[in-house]
Amino acid sequence: MCNDLGLSGVAVQSMRGAHSVCVHTPAGVCGVHSPAGCVILVGDPSWNASGLGGFHEHNDPKICCPSVGKVVENLWGHAYHVNALIYVTNFWICIHHALRGEYSLFEASTEGGGLVWFISYNYADGVWRLVSQLPKSHKKGVTCISGIMISQDVAMFASTSSDGTVHVWEMILPSSLGGECELSCVESILLGPKPMVALSLAELPGNTGNMVLAMGGLDNQIHLYCGDRTGKFIHSCAVKGHTDWIRCLDFSLPFSSYDKKDCIFLVSSSQDRSIRLWKVVLRNSTCDDIPHRKEGIGLASYIEGPTFAAGSSSYQISLESLLLGHEDWVYSVEWKPPPSSYLEESSVYQPDCILSASMDKTMMIWQPEKKGGIWMNVVTVGELNHSALGFYGGHWSPNGDSILAHGYGGSFHLWKNVGIEFDNWQPQKIPSGHYAAVTDITWALSGDYLLSVSHDQTTRIFAPWTDEVHSGERSHWHEIARPQVHGHDINCVAMIQGKGNHRFVSGADEKVARVFEAPVSFLKTLNYSKYQKSGLPEDLEDVQILGANMSALGLSQKPIYVQASNETPEKFGSDAMDSLETIPDAVPMVLTELPIEDQLAWHTLWPESHKLYGHGNELFSLCCSHDGKLVASSCKAQSAKVAEIWLWQVGSWKAVGRLQSHSLTVTMMGFSHDDSFLLAVSRDRQFSVFSIGRTGVDEFNYQLVARQEAHKRIIWACSWNPFDHEFATGSRDKTAKIWAVEDGYSVRLLLTLPQFSSSVTALSWIGTNSSTNPGLLAVGMESGLIELWTLSRGKPDTDGQAKSNYNAALAVRFDPYMCHVSTVHRLAWRNSKKNEGCIAVQLASCGSDNCVRIFNVKF
Incomplete structure (x- = not known):
């Protein structure tokens, strides 16, 4: 037996069986995870001082490294959707964790009335661990959490x-790594019928030991x-100014300038499209008289x-500045973190810089003028493609040279300041993936890429990418194309x-x-991703379609021909990006670098060649014969007439059965290996075999x-045995036969396999030519779990015929940290290849947790 730790740091549980099997994930599929899309929540992602980011996909928390565009860890185990995740944001925690080699985060969900977890990562052993779980104090799901280090x-x-309460907690961290922490609830605040959706906690200026909790909703x-x-948190005051819901609050650290001594700032954003900057200043003792307002109030005074x-x-608390510039709801505001050089100093101070993110598809950086002190918008970045629907949150990188946004489509958007003498913010590559349930996957005939479809109404292609700079390193899996952007949830693909x-x-x-066909731009991109510069195969050099375009209100993707694209860039480079001031038509291009979200959403479409009319309801299942001559389709049905299986001839696309x-x-459905039989299984608990x-x-x-x-x-x-007329079926009755x-x-x-712990929702059979080893x-x-079972027949009799007995043994039960956290919709084996004397294959899976995963399996 072989237990491969892989990148996840979690060993696979190997069980008895006819073969020794080990499972691990390829580098570049983010440890055990494939590229993933963020859950559509306001302010969900977080980015800490170590350079690690956190976000959620369904109820599956993930740790990513935005600077290199990879997901590096999967925190598996929640039974309900996760609503919030933060790293402790006060800069003191950076010093604290830098000394101890440890980084921590909080996360919260709807589970059990709103659980909150405190999770820690230790660089010494490279393991994330659950440090503490808060009691079920809330009656409903937790919607927001905010924390600081006070020592x-x-x-x-x-x-x-959403139950209208706020709880304040104190956590005493363990004195040694791996120890237990002490947790206590120090205050519970009842808010009434209007719950709060934004929180920010800070220490009040003046070294008084007092804290302030700001709430908005x-x-x-x-x-x-x-x-x-x-x-004993007491309501001190209510500040009016915004005219719509308050979406985000963020306290600053103390400032180093003389005129800002003994004060901190609070920035707030709202659905009224404005940002307000509030100044909290230490006045005097409570027994002193409060001075009257000065008569001469100018622009520079508050x-x-x-x-x-x-x-x-x-x-x-006073209004310092009103920032106007966004054209839609402002969902996020965040102060720029102090420079990393402050880690070596005894005091840290707040830079005069704020980042905001809005549903108008832009992020803005705000700074005060050097002379007048008036806050101005100094940088604007954003996505203006047709599929972008705005940003739900924005975050600074630990050193402040990059900004990250997440949008409605579950997408991430990253910009980095690459300028030296002046600011020059350029888009960067970032993890991407589906943000709704992935319903089907299929491998390309060559096995070069994996195609997936989802209820997020997109079709995506993932492939291993090896660039010229790192050609000697292992390939990493990335999304390289988005062939279809649709107006309906996509259920199946073949x-x-x-x-x-x-x-x-x-x-x-x-x-x-x-029906979609690959354009020449994708074929060249695919060739480049494998680091092959020999050009296209001869039988594909006559492809005349460069790419596809789609109108904003249409569903069909129209072809863009090579002859009509004389001004189309030949390949993607840093100078190929169009200005954000206009929204151009699709510009198909050969990608020599990993694409960013804007390119994936609009410039990698495939043209639609045919439409197949005939079914009376929504399409549910598709399959294609191995010789590529027939496609079978089925739809949702409640009667025998509607439940018909249609056969389509490839090429003419006529209905032939x-x-x-x-x-x-x-x-x-599925065709047998020689295409002589078509197998279909149904909700009516029956299977059918057609010749x-x-x-x-x-x-x-x-x-x-x-x-x-x-x-x-x-x-x-x-699923059919790829070398025989044998097949497997799996059912909600928790059995496979x-x-x-x-x-x-x-x-x-x-044979009937032993009953499983949950409904069997996906099967995939990889076979051999052996008469005794199917x-x-x-x-x-x-439940999201995946198992591998070895199948075997009895030894042949003297006449050469195999015995009728058929055996199955559990070979591998995947560790839950490697699996999905909800229903597995499809499993698919990639074409096998020999590797150092043993067979190595890859298994792809997709599920309701919005995720596609790829596993390496070695016999």
């Missing part, structure tokens, strides 16, 4: 929920609560606001086999199947060979 061993943080006001480590008491000190150009057919929540057998939706023959050039005959009720519940999955087609007209049950069966379940 090297004590952290304070607050959590708010649905009543358009900022509420300040003051207290200390012992709790408007004095309400005063409040905290302990024995008095503070005043790669068209056989010779010729790369083609696929997809089916969505519409009654039409659509309508197979009737089932009374409910056909959930999955498929060809009588002429455009004529096919088909006949129902067998129909049998195979399971007690819905049959979700099926092996069947054989005998003599071309009957089906016999060979191969390996991958099983995916509704």
Whole structure:
């Protein structure tokens, strides 16, 4: 047995079986994860001082490294959607963790009435661990958390929920690595019918030991609560100014300038499209008289606001500046972090710089003028492609030279200041992936890339990428194209086999199947991704379609021909980006660098060549014959007439057959290895086997060979033995069965695998030519877990015929940290290849957790 730790740091549990099997993930698929899209939540991602970022995909927390565009860790285990994640943002935690070699974060979810976890990473052993779990204090899901370090061993943080409460917590960190922490709730605040959606916690200026908690939400006001480590947070004042919901609050660190001594600043953003900067200044003791407002108020002076008491000190909060420039809701504001050089100094100070992100598809950097002190917008970056729908949050990198945004489509957008003498912000590569359930995957015939479709209404291509600079290193998996951007949820896809150009057919929540063909720009990009500069194969040099374009209100993707694209850039480089001032048509290009989100969303489309009309409901399943001559399709159905399977001839795309057998939706189909049989499984708990023959050039005959009720519940999955007329079926009844087609007209049950812990939702069989070793069966379940089972027959008799007994043994049960956190929708084996004397194959999976994963399996 071999246990490969891989990049995840978690060993795979290897079980008994006929083979020794080890599973690990390829570098570049982010440890155990594939590229992923962020959950659509306001302010979900976070970026800490170590350079690691955190975000959520479904209920699966992920740790990424934005600077290199990879996901590096998967924090598996939540049963419900995660609503919030933060690194402790006060800069003191940077010093604290730099000394101890440890980084920490908080995360919160809807689970069990709103649980909050404190998770820590130790550089010494490279392992993330759960340090503490907060009690179920909230009655509903936690929506926001904010925390600071008030000393090297004590952290304070607050959590708010849609139940209208805010809890303030004190956490005493362990004195040694790996120790336990002490956790206590020091205050519970009841807010009433209008819950808060934004929090920020800070220490008040003047070294008084007092803290202030700012809250903002649905009543358009900022509420300040003051207290200390012992709790007793008291409502001090409410600040008015915004005219719509407050979406984000962020306190600054103390400033180093003389005129800002004994003060901190609070920045707020709102759905009223404005940003307001508030100044909190230490005035005097509570017994002193508060001075009257000065008569001469100029642009450089602030408007004095309400005063409040905290302990024995008095503070005043005033409006410092009103920042206008965004044209839509401003979801996020954040102060720029201090330079990393401050880690070696005893005091850290706040730079005069703010980052904002808005639904107007832009992020802005704000700074005060050197002479007048008026805050101005000095940098604007954004995405203006047709598919971008705005930003839900923006974050600074630890050293302040990069800014990260996440958008409605689950996408990340990264810009870096590459200028030396002046600012020059340029877009950078960043992890990408689906942001809704991934419903189907298929490998290209050559195995060069993986195609996936999702309910996020996109089709995406992932491929290993080796660039010229790092050609000697291992390839990394990245999204290199987005062939289809649709207006309906996409349910199924099939790669068209056989010779010729790369083609696929997809089916969505519409009654039409659509056929797409790869343009020349993608073919050259694919060739470059494999670091081959020999040019296109001869049979593809006559491809005349460069790419595709789609109108903003259309669903069809129209071809862009080579002759009509004389001004199209030949390849992507740093000078090929269009100005953000205009929204150009699609500009297909050969990618010599990893594409950014703007290019993926608009410049890598494939042209649509055909539409297949015939079904009466939404498409549900597709498959293609191995010779590339037939495509079978099915749709959602509640009657036998609608549950027909349609056969389409590739090339002419004529309907050449309508197979009737089932009374409910056909959930999955597959052709046998020699294309002589078509297998279909259905929600009616039956499977059907049809014989498929060809009588002429455009004529096919088909006949129902067998129909049998195979399971007690819905049959979700099926898979053929690639070298024999044997197949497997998997069902909601938590069983998987092996069947054989005998003599071309009957089906016999060979084996029922032991009952699984969850519904079987995905199967994929990789076979061998051996008469006694049928191969390996991958099983995916509704729980997200994946198992590999070795299949074997009895030894042949003296007459050469194999015995009827059929055996199965569990070879590998994937570690949960490597698996999905919800239903596995599809499993697919990549073409195998020999590697150092042993067979190495790759297994791809997709699921409801919005994720696509690729595993290396070595026998």
